[in-house]
Amino acid sequence: MLERTFIHVPRIGEKREAALWVRGYTSWDRFREAYPPGAFREHALGYLDRDLAARSLPRAHAWRLFPEFAGCVLYLDIETTGLYAGPNSVTCIGTYDGRTVRAFVAGADIDEFEHTLNRAELLVTYNGACFDIPFLKTAFPRLDFDRPAHIDLMYPLRKLGFRGGLKGVERQLCIRRDEAIAGADGYTAVLLWHAHERGCPSALETLVRYCLEDVVNLEPLMIEVFNRFVETYPLDIRRLPIPPRPKIAARADADLVRRLTARPLPAP
Structure with a gap:
């Protein structure tokens, strides 16, 4: 489940996380491969780590x-x-x-x-x-x-x-x-x-x-x-x-x- 979790990333709440799932970004790997490059993508990728998620969820x-x-x-x-x-x-x-x-x-x-x-x-x-x-x-x-x-x-x-x-x-x-x-x-x-x-x-x-x-x-x-x-x-x-x-x-x-x-x- 953690590899599908985005809610610990600042500015992503439950609704935005659910919207990402619906749009097909159902895992960290999928997000990394398919989300358009830009500041938000790089910002989010910095939080896709197990230990950081454990501290931030x-x-x-x-x-x-x-x-x-x-x-x-x-x-x-x-x-x-x-x-x-x-x-x-x-x-x-x-x-x-x-x-x-x-x-x-x-x-x-x-x-x-x-x-x-x-x-x-x-x-x-x-x-x-x-x-x-x-x-x-x-x-x-x-x-x-x-x-x-x-x-x-x-x-x-x-x-x-x-x-x-x-x-x-x-x-x-x-x-x-x-x-x-x-x-x-x-x-x-x-x-x-x-x-x-x-x-x-x-x-x-x-x-x-x-x-x-x-x-x-x-x-x-x-x-x-x-x-x-x-x-x-x-x-x-x-x-x-x-x-x-x-x-x-x-x-x-x-x-x-x-x-x-x-x-x-x-x-x-």
């Missing part, structure tokens, strides 16, 4: 990067203490690279996350631009989170008409998750960490399971976004298949989740 169109980084994608989600972003605010980092599902936990192996990040060329998150990445930059100031390209799925999903948090979007798209933590949310994850600190034996594994459920669901969500957009374009682009869901070894304590999510209703 509007957030709502960053999904176009996905096929270009096959094999180098890292799905990413974090859990926190619920406080402000600080050096010790990240409790769990969940990652999935299409092969290995892994959690990095504060006080255990969270420093090993650096090696996983260094192998990634593309990060895929949900609301990561405003939440996950700023928290991680504060927690790991020497790591370069700006080096990998980044797709924050919240923005293209909004353009497709899906709003709300990750779990709500999953429900709208019929993407399932483990029933044991189906009622949990970000605040539950905070409570699970506090329960772990108080010595609850099943809290940490439940937190890890919750985090990794978020992570592995980013993959079908990413592919759903890609397929829904390409269906609307006058281009011959194949839909991507959704791969089998990976197994998650960590198990959730459903009773603990029920107790933590049974919050009293506020007084009227």
Whole structure:
């Protein structure tokens, strides 16, 4: 898809890009060969580079990067203490690279996350631009989170008409998750960490399971976004298949989740 993308070029918006496609300029090569020579052609050609496109694409169109980084994608989600972003605010980092599902936990192996990040060329998150990445930059100031390209799925999903948090979007798209933590949310994850600190034996594994459920669901969500957009374009682009869901070894304590999510209703 990226070789057919012009929207990151200054002065080319969605309408002008669509007009280029309709006129037959359906790829960078076709544009280079057939567009009349002149200042605009030379100006545009200066932007037809993968890395430049990755830095320049509007957030709502960053999904176009996905096929270009096959094999180098890292799905990413974090859990926190619920406080402000600080050096010790990240409790769990969940990652999935299409092969290995892994959690990095504060006080255990969270420093090993650096090696996983260094192998990634593309990060895929949900609301990561405003939440996950700023928290991680504060927690790991020497790591370069700006080096990998980044797709924050919240923005293209909004353009497709899906709003709300990750779990709500999953429900709208019929993407399932483990029933044991189906009622949990970000605040539950905070409570699970506090329960772990108080010595609850099943809290940490439940937190890890919750985090990794978020992570592995980013993959079908990413592919759903890609397929829904390409269906609307006058281009011959194949839909991507959704791969089998990976197994998650960590198990959730459903009773603990029920107790933590049974919050009293506020007084009227």
